[in-house]
Amino acid sequence: MCGIFAVIGSREVSPLLVDGLRKMEYRGYDSAGLATIQNSNKDHSRNLIIRKSKGKLINLSNLLKKDPIQGHVGIGHTRWATHGKPNEINAHPHIDFTGEIAVVQNGIIENYRDLSHSLLLKGIEFTSQTDTEVIPHLIALEIEKSLNNDCSPNGETLLISVQKVLSLLEGTYALAVIWSKAPDALVVARRQAPLVLGFGEGEFFCASDTPALSGFTRTFLPLENNEVALLTPLGIELYDQSGQRQHRAPSLLKGTEFFGDKKNFRHFMLKEIYEQPETAQLWIERYLPIDLQSDTSIAFPVSKSILNKIDQIQILACGTSRHAAMVGAYLLEQFAGVPTKVYFASEFRYSPPPLSSNTLTIGVSQSGETADTLAALRMEKERRNATNDINFCFHQLGITNRIDSSIGRELDNIIDIGSGIEIGVAATKTFLGQMLSFYGLTLLFASHTKKRNKKEILDLSNDLRLVPRQLTDLIKKHDSLSKELAHLFVDTKDVIFLGRGINYPIALEGALKLKEISYIHAQGYPAGELKHGPIALLDQHVPVVSIAVPGVVYEKVLSNSQEAKARDARLIGIAPYGKESEIFDELFSIPKVSEWVSPLLTVIPLQLFSYHIAAHKGLDVDQPRNLAKSVTVE
Ligand code: F6R
Numbered sequence: 001m002c003g004i005f006a007v008i009g010s011r012e013v014s015p016l017l018v019d020g021l022r023k024m025e026y027r028g029y030d031s032a033g034l035a036t037i038q039n040s041n042k043d044h045s046r047n048l049i050i051r052k053s054k055g056k057l058i059n060l061s062n063l064l065k066k067d068p069i070q071g072h073v074g075i076g077h078t079r080w081a082t083h084g085k086p087n088e089i090n091a092h093p094h095i096d097f098t099g100e101i102a103v104v105q106n107g108i109i110e111n112y113r114d115l116s117h118s119l120l121l122k123g124i125e126f127t128s129q130t131d132t133e134v135i136p137h138l139i140a141l142e143i144e145k146s147l148n149n150d151c152s153p154n155g156e157t158l159l160i161s162v163q164k165v166l167s168l169l170e171g172t173y174a175l176a177v178i179w180s181k182a183p184d185a186l187v188v189a190r191r192q193a194p195l196v197l198g199f200g201e202g203e204f205f206c207a208s209d210t211p212a213l214s215g216f217t218r219t220f221l222p223l224e225n226n227e228v229a230l231l232t233p234l235g236i237e238l239y240d241q242s243g244q245r246q247h248r249a250p251s252l253l254k255g256t257e258f259f260g261d262k263k264n265f266r267h268f269m270l271k272e273i274y275e276q277p278e279t280a281q282l283w284i285e286r287y288l289p290i291d292l293q294s295d296t297s298i299a300f301p302v303s304k305s306i307l308n309k310i311d312q313i314q315i316l317a318c319g320t321s322r323h324a325a326m327v328g329a330y331l332l333e334q335f336a337g338v339p340t341k342v343y344f345a346s347e348f349r350y351s352p353p354p355l356s357s358n359t360l361t362i363g364v365s366q367s368g369e370t371a372d373t374l375a376a377l378r379m380e381k382e383r384r385n386a387t388n389d390i391n392f393c394f395h396q397l398g399i400t401n402r403i404d405s406s407i408g409r410e411l412d413n414i415i416d417i418g419s420g421i422e423i424g425v426a427a428t429k430t431f432l433g434q435m436l437s438f439y440g441l442t443l444l445f446a447s448h449t450k451k452r453n454k455k456e457i458l459d460l461s462n463d464l465r466l467v468p469r470q471l472t473d474l475i476k477k478h479d480s481l482s483k484e485l486a487h488l489f490v491d492t493k494d495v496i497f498l499g500r501g502i503n504y505p506i507a508l509e510g511a512l513k514l515k516e517i518s519y520i521h522a523q524g525y526p527a528g529e530l531k532h533g534p535i536a537l538l539d540q541h542v543p544v545v546s547i548a549v550p551g552v553v554y555e556k557v558l559s560n561s562q563e564a565k566a567r568d569a570r571l572i573g574i575a576p577y578g579k580e581s582e583i584f585d586e587l588f589s590i591p592k593v594s595e596w597v598s599p600l601l602t603v604i605p606l607q608l609f610s611y612h613i614a615a616h617k618g619l620d621v622d623q624p625r626n627l628a629k630s631v632t633v634e
Pocket of ligand 1: 318319320321322364365366367368369370373425426427428512516629630631
C-alpha cells in the first residue's frame with residue numbers, strides 16, 4: 001500500500017528518496033513520485049520540483065536520470081490507488097494552487113468531497129481525482145492567512161498551518177509536506193496510518209515502515225496517533241494534537257536484515273517458501289524448546305492470570321491471517337476445548353456480536369498495520385472499556401511478524417511469530433508462523449483447561465518438533481513436481497479447492513494464493529458443501545484440488561473427491577501415498593502425520609503450485625497487480 005519516504009539534511013535527497021521508496025516496494029503500489037526544493041542558479045530563488053511516473057519505481061528512476069532534480073529536502077511516495085485511476089496525474093506528490101507546497105499522503109480523507117466543494121467555491125481548481133489534493137490547497141490558504149498576519153515564511157509557519165488543516169480532516173492519514181518558502185522544514189503527521197521518524201547524522205527521515213530506514217539509520221521513533229513533527233537539518237520537534245511539545249527517546253532497530261536479497265531465487269515468494277523449515281525451527285527453539293519446565297507447555301509471554309479469566313476466544317483478522325486464525329480456532333475448540341470464533345475484521349467493525357463475558361480477543365496480522373484489524377481491535381477495546389463491568393474487560397493478544405508495528409505497540413500481549421521480513425506480497429512463511437503460534441496457544445490452553453492429558457500434550461509437542469524436517473523434504477519433493485505440472489494449468493480459468501475440518505482453511509488459503517498471484521479464479525469449499533451447489537461448475541475444464549488427510553474426515557473427503565471425478569474434473573490430491581490416493585490424477589504426496597499438525601504440511605504443495613503457475617505465466621509474482629503487502633486503508 002502507499003509508502004512515504006521523506007528526508008531533510010545536507011545531502012542531495014533525490015537518490016535517497018528513490019532508495020527509501022525501493023525498500024518499501026514490497027508493500028505494493030501502482031505509481032511513484034517525489035518532490036524536492038531546488039535552488040535556482042539564476043536568481044537564487046527556491047522552487048518546488050516534482051517528478052512522477054506511472055508503474056514501477058524503475059520508471060521514476062529512469063525519468064530522474066533523464067531529468068535530474070536537486071535539493072536537500074524532499075518527499076517521496078509510492079501510490080496504491082484508492083481515489084482516481086493509477087496514472088501520473090493522480091500520483092503523489094500533489095501541489096497547491098500557488099505551486100509552492102507539496103504533499104504526499106497515505107490513507108483516506110473521508111470528508112474530501114465537502115472540503116473540495118468549499119475550495120471550488122473559492123475558485124481553486126483541482127488537477128487530480130484524488131482525496132489528497134485538498135490538503136495542499138488548504139495548507140496554502142492557512143499560510144496565506146498567516147503571512148497576512150505578518151508571520152515570516154519559515155518552518156514554524158508551515159507547522160502551524162499544517163496543524164490547523166489537520167483539524168479539518170476526517171479519516172485516516174499519514175502525510176509529509178514541504179514548502180518552497182521554507183526549505184529547511186519538513187512537516188509530517190499521522191492519524192491511524194503508520195509513520196516512523198529516523199534519526200541520521202545531520203539528516204532526518206520519515207517513512208511509512210522501518211525497512212525503508214535500513215541503510216540510513218537504525219535509530220527510529222514511531223509517531224503516535226495525531227502527532228505532528230517538524231523536521232529540520234538540526235533535529236526533530238514533536239507535538240501532540242493540542243500542540244504540546246512531546247519528548248520521547250527513540251529506539252534502536254534490531255537486526256540488520258537486508259531487504260533486497262533474493263539469494264539466487266527467481267522471486268522472493270519462492271525464497272520465502274524455502275525459508276519455512278527455518279521459520280518453523282526458529283519458532284520451536286524459541287517457544288517449544290526441549291528443556292521446557294515440566295509444568296509449562298509453551299514459552300509464550302502470556303500471563304497465567306489471563307488464562308484463568310478466559311471462557312472463550314474471538315479472533316479478528318483479514319485474508320491469509322484469517323485462514324491461520326481458522327486453523328487456530330479449530331485447534332482451540334477441538335484440542336483445547338475453548339469456544340472460539342473467527343471474524344473478518346472488516347465485518348466485525350460494523351456488526352460486532354453482543355458482548356460476551358470473559359473473552360480473549362486475538363488480533364492476527366503479519367504486518368501489524370492492517371487498517372481493518374487495527375480498527376476492529378480498537379473498537380472492541382472501547383466498547384468493552386465502556387461497560388465498566390469486570391467480566392467484560394478487554395483481554396487482548398496480538399499475533400504478528402512485526403512487533404514494531406501499530407498492533408505490536410498497541411496490544412499488551414504479543415506473540416512475535418519471528419518469521420523474518422516477508423517481501424513477497426503473497427504471505428507464505430508468515431502464514432506458517434501464525435499457524436504455529438496458534439499451536440502454541442492450543443498447547444497452553446489445553447494444559448490449562450485439562451481438556452487433554454499430559455501424553456496428548458506431549459504427543460502434539462513432539463509432532464510439532466518433527467515439522468521443520470518434514471517441511472524440508474516436502475519443499476524439495478514438490479518444487480519440481482509443481483513446476484512440471486504448472487504448464488498443464490496455465491490456461492485454466494477456474495479451480496476448486498476442497499478440504500474439511502482442520503484442512504478446510506487450507507483449501508481457502510490454496511484458493512487465495514492461486515487467485516492472488518496467477519489471476520486464476522479459484523474457490524475453496526468445505527468438501528461436504530460441493531454437492532450443495534459448486535458441483536454444477538464441474539467439467540473437464542475445472543480442476544479440483546482435494547486435501548485428504550487420514551483422520552476424522554478422511555473417508556468423507558475421498559468420497560467428495562470421487563463425486564468431483566465422476567463429473568470429469570481433473571483431480572489433484574494433497575494426500576499420503578497409498579491405495580486410496582489412486583483416485584487422484586495427480587498426487588502431491590505428504591507424509592502420514594497426525595491430522596492435528598497436517599495443515600502445516602498440506603499448505604506447502606499449494607503454495608508451490610500457485611507459485612509455479614504464476615511464474616510460468618511470466619507474472620509479477622512478488623508484486624501482483626492491485627495488491628498491497630500492508631493494507632493501511634479501510
Ligand atoms: C494474502 C495476503 C493478504 C493478507 C491480508 C492481511 O497472501 O497477503 O490476504 O493476509 O491483507 O494482512 P495482515 O496479515 O498484514 O493483516
